[in-house]
Amino acid sequence: EDQVTQSPEALRLQEGESSSLNCSYTVSGLRGLFWYRQDPGKGPEFLFTLYSAGEEKEKERLKATLTKKESFLHITAPKPEDSATYLCALRSGNTPLVFGKGTRLSVIA
């Protein structure tokens, strides 16, 4: 059975304090790993898709990387507006997308 585990559950950072969120997974035949951002009262918003180990994607202060067992979302010099819950999800075969439970990030000014 496909599994996705995100850590930590919650992370509190000072503005400018870089860190990483982890998404570890077990899957037979990865067909895509997705990162989403979810703000309170809103639906998830797509950030990145990664397809193969070694792939990296960047957008502003965020950088997503992928290995055969995990993905990292690196946040460089975060700002308060980066506060949100970050979700990863994976797709394998023809099964429904499997979401992790998310990491709740708080960035304090």
Next chain:
Amino acid sequence: EAQVTQNPRYLITVTGKKLTVTCSQNMNHEYMSWYRQDPGLGLRQIYYSMNVEVTDKGDVPEGYKVSRKEKRNFPLILESPSPNQTSLYFCASSWREGQPQHFGDGTRLSIL
């Protein structure tokens, strides 16, 4: 503006009273899906649709129905709601299965 629109945003109702949550997308997407989000469980897929008149079960379909008569609309139907269906529901769409999904802003259902 590209968007997925859900209605209502909030609903409090009673056990057994049939309800429908509407979902409409304006991006001409083929793929649409419904999720529920519960604390400690994350997002779980209820039903999905690859295209008009094509629907299939996700992880947690019991107690729900869907239909896809038009490309833009994908309503979620609870024929006889029960308290364990109290949750936050999201509709999502994408060009095709496996592509990044656009999500609506959610419908919070409370069933007493």
